Amino acid sequence: MEPNLLLQTARVATRYCLPNGHGELPHVMQLLDAYLDSFSASWTIVTAYERTKSLCCVQFVAARELAEVQDPFYKRWLLNRTAEDAARGGDLPAVRWIMESYLPVETVDNVTDVAAANGHLQILQWLYDHHRQRVRFGGVEMCGALEYKNERVVRWLRCHAVPRVECRNDVLRSAAKAGNLDVVQWMCEEFGLDGAAVLKVAVRCCQWETARWIIERFSSTGPLLDMYFAAHHGVLSFMKYMAARELGGFYTGTLVVAAAYGHLDVKWLHQDRGLMLTVDVMKEAAQDGHLNVVKWLFETSSDLCDSSVL
Template identity: 25%
Template sequence: MDKAAVNGHVEVVKWLSQNRSEGCSSWALDMVASKSAQGSNDMTAKAFNKKQFEIIQWMYQNSTSRCTSAAMAGAAANENLDMLKWLHKSSSAGFTSKAMDMAAENGHLDIIEWLHSLKYSTCTTAGMDNAASNGHLDIVKWLHMNRSEGCTHAAMDRAAANGHLNVLTWLHQNRLEGCTTNALDSAADSGNFKVAKWLLANRSEGVASTALGKAAKNGHLHLVRYLSPRRTVQELVSGVREAAEHEHFEVVLFLDTLCLKDRHVDSIQPVLRRAFLSFRGDNAFRRWLDENSKDEVGPRVIMLPQ
């Protein structure tokens, strides 16, 4: 019966309920409420949604199976306001903070406003944190103006990680939680130059020791260039290692030249040698690694791969 209910087979659910004694679990009813597609214009989705609603109503009228608060949270996450209103009227499960949090995470302002109107509905800092993470600036602003839960530094950190510069800027101007070095770390990892540049210009948290390595690992040469000034020898060497292991030749060349300029050649020789020994295949990069990782080398050969 659980599978029939979750998949919208109304007549099967009715027959099983009338002819069998096993019943339907609360989990299944929660899934029925959560799976509906209220916001869709697709006729198939609307038909499925109607069946889900019919199953919930029929089970409430003809069995002892009931939803839990997870049904409310799922309906809120999927923007099913009709289902929420029916559950609020017919179910004793009640709402938890997860309902508003999930509505915020998924950008459903109409659901948030309705839940807020119930007075006793609550949310947590996860609401604004996850709204910021997903770029829902309208939700972030509404929660800031109408709720008192606020957010944590995760809001800015995650907005930065996902490239939502507009959210990042607004939080910087209107909230006090700030961010951590994870914000710039994530921007470096994903190669988001605009976010990284903004953070360095507007925030004081600084650069984590792992930022350059992450940018190098993913081949983000423009970010490596931007972050490399004032990096420690260890960070530069880490960048060379990451870039070499992931075959980002241009990044290796840039950092190698920087290390040579600052007389750190002894620090990168072992790194280049290990990269050469573990390298598979034969191309210009491998030949360069071989030539420039020996104990005694002459001037570097700057040779870009073909």
């Protein structure tokens, strides 16, 4: 029977064929459920939640699980996946039922990470209050919260779930990536981590304030840091800062990317850092329509404008 016709049949039966004034008829509802159920034999609770986001549907499927679903390892996987999906969407009632009714004593691995990354503080608080021993706190859940800029969650985790020793470098890296200077300072000053280890991450992710603090706080040695990303975004002040400390690496590609994105920083890169102007620099500026850069390049070196540029 076609799905729409099947549903219409059920609507007619419930509206016109049931007696009035007889209260609830659970046996009739069970028969209607069985009549309409064309999916529970092939669905798992993961499928049910992914497709419907309905706790009632998850409960319906869970009550009709087939024998092969009873394998304990498979059921733990179903528990974890469904809990993660519910936490991702901030669905606290679904998380509560999955944790307390589906497999009420099993550990759940990544639900805190997912809730933190998606900014669902109410789920973290409930897990902390009711199931702290079954989930992981003090791991890398702060990483997702940092990288997705969920500041309230970051503050809560700092108070309730300080990262364990083996997870702190990951948290420091995420803080540098996100430009959360407060957390970078906390990890370095409170736990003695080496901020220089994430300087390259801060520069690559354009977190200039964080990078400056790391440079000032830690004596940075080693290979020069490529200024490609600073040139890409036209952050001349940071390039000058790095040049003054002899920490910045300035290459032909630095000049090319500055021209490609229309930054007149090409003047400084050429005049102060001695980078050579090439036809590729002119070509990049011209094909992206950066007239000011093209004019300056032409005035500085007219032989850059060859047939390939035109």
